[in-house]
Amino acid sequence: MKLADKIVNKIEYGDFQTPTFFTRRVCAKIRDFYGLSPSIIFEPTFGIGNFFSGIISTFPKPYRLIGVESNFSYYNIVQDTFAKLLTHDIQYNLYNEDIFSFNFKAIKSTISTDESLLIIGNPPWVTNSRLSSLESANIPLKSNIKGFVGLDAITGKSNFDIAECIILRLLLEFSQYNCVLAMLCKASVAKNIIRDIDKFNFSLDSVDFFSFNASEIFGVSCDAGLFVARLGADGVKICVARDFDTNKKLRDFGWLGEAFYANIDIHHGKSAFDGKCQLEWRQGVKHDCAKIMEFSSSDGMFFLNALGEERRFTLGRYIFPLVKSSDIKSYKITKNAKIRAHHSKTRQGGDCGYKRRGSRYLGIFTEP
Numbered sequence: 001m002k003l004a005d006k007i008v009n010k011i012e013y014g015d016f017q018t019p020t021f022f023t024r025r026v027c028a029k030i031r032d033f034y035g036l037s038p039s040i041i042f043e044p045t046f047g048i049g050n051f052f053s054g055i056i057s058t059f060p061k062p063y064r065l066i067g068v069e070s071n072f073s074y075y076n077i078v079q080d081t082f083a084k085l086l087t088h089d090i091q092y093n094l095y096n097e098d099i100f101s102f103n104f105k106a107i108k109s110t111i112s113t114d115e116s117l118l119i120i121g122n123p124p125w126v127t128n129s130r131l132s133s134l135e136s137a138n139i140p141l142k143s144n145i146k147g148f149v150g151l152d153a154i155t156g157k158s159n160f161d162i163a164e165c166i167i168l169r170l171l172l173e174f175s176q177y178n179c180v181l182a183m184l185c186k187a188s189v190a191k192n193i194i195r196d197i198d199k200f201n202f203s204l205d206s207v208d209f210f211s212f213n214a215s216e217i218f219g220v221s222c223d224a225g226l227f228v229a230r231l232g233a234d235g236v237k238i239c240v241a242r243d244f245d246t247n248k249k250l251r252d253f254g255w256l257g258e259a260f261y262a263n264i265d266i267h268h269g270k271s272a273f274d275g276k277c278q279l280e281w282r283q284g285v286k287h288d289c290a291k292i293m294e295f296s297s298s299d300g301m302f303f304l305n306a307l308g309e310e311r312r313f314t315l316g317r318y319i320f321p322l323v324k325s326s327d328i329k330s331y332k333i334t335k336n337a338k339i340r341a342h343h344s345k346t347r348q349g350g351d352c353g354y355k356r357r358g359s360r361y362l363g364i365f366t367e368p
Helices: 003-012 020-034 050-056 072-085 128-133 162-173 187-195 214-218 325-329 353-357 360-366
Strands: 040-043 063-068 090-095 117-121 179-186 204-213 223-231 238-243 249-256 259-261 302-304 310-312 319-321 340-342
Touching (some): 020 117, 050 117, 072 090, 187 204, 187 223, 187 238, 204 214
Parallel strands (some): 040 117, 063 090, 204 238
Antiparallel strands (some): 179 223
8 A cells, every 4th residue: 555545544544543551541540530440341443452451451350341443454453362362350342343333222232321331442533524525435424413504504614523423422322321431532522512512412420621742642733632521410511621641720611601611710700791792703615615616627727626517717816826734734745736726815915805796706616
């Protein structure tokens, strides 16, 4: 397999295996901070089994391990390892299946609601729009789980992290169980889950987010941490953000009254300044309309949009060359890369009001 194909495959399947030393630290954090000694431990995307290694070296036995993994090679590696090394006090059930279509009844029918269940792992850190751009099959079935309406349901607002989709489904599936969920994810995923919590049929007793340096652990630059949610009836809507190494509280984020705050501590004492904005600034037009407003061309005369429709125009008036940040991060930029997109003005600070003065501008996107 070529290096470029390997990189695409790694992105597509979120194939960033958690280092064993860190899985042990994560498991120790859950054991010590929450005093947790689960009787059942479920890993929904177990990869090559590094989290299982951390679990076995950390939690007191006996317990039962459950795992789901779509990659057949990884599944076989872990299955063979378990068959050779696990002792009689650890039972296990492994499934070579896709977590997006997995029938959870196979697991739930074997667990009583009062058993101590820990769901732990590291789901893919990639968005559904990124997977769509790779024409990936590793994507959940489309469903409007957050109840968006109108344009929001089909445009940029409905873009989501695959990890968020997996975590939400797990919380919904095991909402009636004595369950603690502990997942590595981006900070934005944790924020989105708490922000949208009223849209879902589950309730939480406590929520924490332990921030760590993702660059040191995974070699990626983003805000990330260990998201830990304990299911229960309290209806908590505030997450406590902590430092992973020290447990020191960094801030609270979540709902206060009818408003969501990224940092509740800063807000205290300033509620008198809150109000309702009369206008909402709409961002994401470039993403929303990319299929008709971005083009590729091999000869510089005829251009194709993402719908396969051909357009012909001259660069330099309404259409300009563009290299996006995602192109720069890619392994390789080719001459045929999709780098031409609409541009609203010819200079920074320039007037883009010409868009509203006639149909010629819109015609270049909608007419052959």
